[in-house]
Amino acid sequence: MSENIKIVKNATCTFCGCVCDDMELHVDLDENRIVKTKKACVLGKAWFLEHTIEKDAHAAMIDGKKVSMEEAIEEAAQTLVKAKFPITYGLSDSTSEAQRQAVAISDIVKGNVDTTSSVCHGPTGMAFQGVGESTSTLGEVKNRADLVIYWGANPAESHPRHFGRYSVTAKGMFTPNGKKDRTVVIVDVRKTKSSPVADINIRPKIGKDFEILWALRALVKGKKVADDIEEQTGISLETLEDLVERMKNCRFGVFFFGMGLTMPRGRHFNTGALLALATDLNEFTHFVAKPLRGHGNVTGADNVVSWQTGYPFSVNFNRGYPRFNPGEFSTVDLLSKGEADAAMIIASDPASNFPKKAIEHLKSIPVISLDTKSTLTSKDAHVAFRVSTYGINTTGTVYRMDDVPITLNPAFDSPFPGDEEVLKGIKKRVQELMLARHNANGARGEAKVAAARIQE
Amino acid sequence: MALKLKLHTQPDVPLEVDCISPDRLQSLSNSEISKQTIFHGNRQVNLGDFFDCIGDFDNEIIIEGDCSNIKHIGTAMSFGQITIEGDVGTHTGAVMSGGEINIEGSGADWLGAEMLGGRITVKGDAGHMVGSAYRGSAQGMQGGEIIVHGNVRNEMGHAMRRGLIAVGGNADDFAGVNMLAGTIIVLGDMGIRTGAGMKRGSIICQNIIDILPTFSRSCDYQPSFLRQYYKYLKSMGLTINDSFLDGPFERWCGDSVELNRGEILLYAGK
Ligand code: SF4
Numbered sequence: 001m002s003e004n005i006k007i008v009k010n011a012t013c014t015f016c017g018c019v020c021d022d023m024e025l026h027v028d029l030d031e032n033r034i035v036k037t038k039k040a041c042v043l044g045k046a047w048f049l050e051h052t053i054e055k056d057a058h059a060a061m062i063d064g065k066k067v068s069m070e071e072a073i074e075e076a077a078q079t080l081v082k083a084k085f086p087i088t089y090g091l092s093d094s095t096s097e098a099q100r101q102a103v104a105i106s107d108i109v110k111g112n113v114d115t116t117s118s119v120c121h122g123p124t125g126m127a128f129q130g131v132g133e134s135t136s137t138l139g140e141v142k143n144r145a146d147l148v149i150y151w152g153a154n155p156a157e158s159h160p161r162h163f164g165r166y167s168v169t170a171k172g173m174f175t176p177n178g179k180k181d182r183t184v185v186i187v188d189v190r191k192t193k194s195s196p197v198a199d200i201n202i203r204p205k206i207g208k209d210f211e212i213l214w215a216l217r218a219l220v221k222g223k224k225v226a227d228d229i230e231e232q233t234g235i236s237l238e239t240l241e242d243l244v245e246r247m248k249n250c251r252f253g254v255f256f257f258g259m260g261l262t263m264p265r266g267r268h269f270n271t272g273a274l275l276a277l278a279t280d281l282n283e284f285t286h287f288v289a290k291p292l293r294g295h296g297n298v299t300g301a302d303n304v305v306s307w308q309t310g311y312p313f314s315v316n317f318n319r320g321y322p323r324f325n326p327g328e329f330s331t332v333d334l335l336s337k338g339e340a341d342a343a344m345i346i347a348s349d350p351a352s353n354f355p356k357k358a359i360e361h362l363k364s365i366p367v368i369s370l371d372t373k374s375t376l377t378s379k380d381a382h383v384a385f386r387v388s389t390y391g392i393n394t395t396g397t398v399y400r401m402d403d404v405p406i407t408l409n410p411a412f413d414s415p416f417p418g419d420e421e422v423l424k425g426i427k428k429r430v431q432e433l434m435l436a437r438h439n440a441n442g443a444r445g446e447a448k449v450a451a452a453r454i455q456e
Numbered sequence: 457m458a459l460k461l462k463l464h465t466q467p468d469v470p471l472e473v474d475c476i477s478p479d480r481l482q483s484l485s486n487s488e489i490s491k492q493t494i495f496h497g498n499r500q501v502n503l504g505d506f507f508d509c510i511g512d513f514d515n516e517i518i519i520e521g522d523c524s525n526i527k528h529i530g531t532a533m534s535f536g537q538i539t540i541e542g543d544v545g546t547h548t549g550a551v552m553s554g555g556e557i558n559i560e561g562s563g564a565d566w567l568g569a570e571m572l573g574g575r576i577t578v579k580g581d582a583g584h585m586v587g588s589a590y591r592g593s594a595q596g597m598q599g600g601e602i603i604v605h606g607n608v609r610n611e612m613g614h615a616m617r618r619g620l621i622a623v624g625g626n627a628d629d630f631a632g633v634n635m636l637a638g639t640i641i642v643l644g645d646m647g648i649r650t651g652a653g654m655k656r657g658s659i660i661c662q663n664i665i666d667i668l669p670t671f672s673r674s675c676d677y678q679p680s681f682l683r684q685y686y687k688y689l690k691s692m693g694l695t696i697n698d699s700f701l702d703g704p705f706e707r708w709c710g711d712s713v714e715l716n717r718g719e720i721l722l723y724a725g726k
Pocket of ligand 1: 016017019040
């Protein structure tokens with residue numbers, strides 16, 4: 001280890017949705033590597049310590065051959081402008097500044113923009129729209145919550161510092177004794193590493209979350225539920241009634257729900273049922289429901305796409321204005337049905353985790369990829385950009401899972417450009433090309449004004 | 457002779473053709489019809505680039521060719537007839553208020569979504585969200601009829617407000633979810649969570665289904681109105697077992713987390 005060590009205080013870990021911003025990093029500037037972390041959990045530690053810069057990687061490649069940045073940007077822009085149904089996907093492991101550029105590009109080329117939300121908490125987004133959201137920040141949870149219910153989530157393994165920083169052992173203004181002041185309930189079909197933390201573990205039959213939530217809603221409203229509820233769901237009526245009493249009588253209750261709720265059969269109805277239950281409970285006490293978001297900035301992706309288009313994900317600009325329709329404009333569906341004819345994938349690897357049919361189609365169309373490492377998607381990409389890692393090499397804004405924006409404090413420089421820089425380059429070129437097309441088509445009146453506005 | 461639109465070129469990305477509706481084409485000459493703007497992905501093109509236009513409009517439009525990648529046919533139509541000789545893409549007959557659409561092949565998702573009146577008949581299957589509400593809107597189908605001879609997928613009649621959906625085959629999960637009123641009849645099997653969150657309305661099932669814990673059984677009876685429905689469906693070409701006509705039905709009411717005024721009628725004659 002060299003002597004040239006820089007200490008970075010208050011750095012931010014962007015590995016999971018907790019976005020812990022109290023890290024202390026020791027950076028070896030000669031080797032461009034983080035050698036020590038303080039306060040990070042196992043996942044965060046691995047994220048920082050395993051981060052290296054592949055010096056022999058190329059920043060820009062076309063069909064596997066090294067090219068200059070300008071050439072790659074030109075080719076990417078041409079590909080997007082030529083396409084009749086270009087799609088943008090990914091975005092959740094990127095800064096909000098870069099996400100903003102990506103939405104702008106999709107708007108200009110009249111494409112489709114979708115984030116990884118559509119394959120994780122997309123159902124939550126749909127349920128928010130259908131049912132509404134009773135929400136709070138994690139700070140409020142830390143200071144006030146006396147009943148914490150995790151549903152279909154395993155934070156001990158997915159968000160290791162969630163318990164300590166916000167929800168279980170954290171000591172707050174009205175919860176001075178930490179865990180002693182709280183009741184923790186975990187509803188999960190399996191025993192997990194999180195289970196020992198809970199005061200009450202509820203283990204329903206697989207795929208019965210909706211039925212249980214529905215029964216809880218009925219009980220909260222003072223209605224009867226079917227006698228065979230235990231047979232149906234694996235949970236006895238007494239347990240449910242006890243839970244209802246606790247929920248009604250707490251001071252501040254919170255649901256944290258994970259993909260164990262959003263992914264099984266029923267999807268947005270499962271989350272919708274939970275959100276509706278939280279709403280019902282507000283007749284008796286204060287109750288909120290928050291999704292446990294996975295990737296670092298997936299919450300930012302929802303926020304940015306929402307404030308730019310009005311919808312959180314699966315947004316289509318084909319007709320020049322935004323339309324939202326998950327199921328039609330979600331990337332998995334567009335690829336599986338073979339509808340897209342070019343794709344820009346940002347910080348995501350659909351070639352490794354999408355259904356087979358979707359991957360097949362993705363392989364048959366030109367792909368532009370931006371990633372910090374080599375992935376299955378970037379290997380097959382027509383234009384591949386290697387970008388620096390947000391949070392470690394580049395600054396920017398990241399949204400924590402409770403929609404609180406946090407500014408990143410990077411540790412050291414990378415030879416590769418940030419996503420934002422590359423996307424800005426593509427955006428500029430795409431604007432010029434679209435303007436040229438408008439003029440060539442003899443844009444008149446409004447079209448001309450719109451074209452001029454694009455150029456601004 | 458009816459107006460015939462013959463697909464001569466398969467689109468490589470979806471086509472959006474909301475101009476194919478009697479309301480839009482009724483007073484146009486064939487050359488004007490060929491010049492109607494449609495969307496090929498994000499490009500505006502002419503209808504004539506993909507369809508040959510033959511004959512004259514006399515209240516009927518016949519569409520030939522595989523239209524499974526063609527969306528929005530018959531959107532918002534209010535009269536006349538559209539016959540589609542093969543499969544068709546999403547949003548067919550969405551928000552229509554009158555007239556008739558006959559699909560010889562299969563329909564897709566959002567068939568007759570938020571329709572207000574008229575009739576859609578599908579000889580094959582249909583997709584998800586048949587007669588349902590679009591995301592974010594409070595009411596689905598508000599009138600008219602959708603008759604599907606084959607199977608349908610999830611969320612049929614989501615938040616439907618009035619009208620009839622009849623399915624000859626099976627329906628998947630969440631049929632009639634958040635239903636406000638109206639009638640759904642399924643002759644085949646049902647998925648899970650039928651009628652979740654329904655306020656009013658009737659869902660009639662011929663086979664045993666899983667009933668949510670928030671529904672309660674009220675009685676067994678022989679609803680005479682069903683006879684009329686079945687007779688009508690028979691006349692529309694669905695195969696109805698005669699024993700249903702006066703068979704006993706279990707009546708379940710729910711959903712108690714909502715108004716509890718809805719009903720699920722389960723055939724109990726087996
Ligand atoms: S909890 Fe998440 S954000 Fe915090 S250090 Fe661990 S991985 Fe990083």
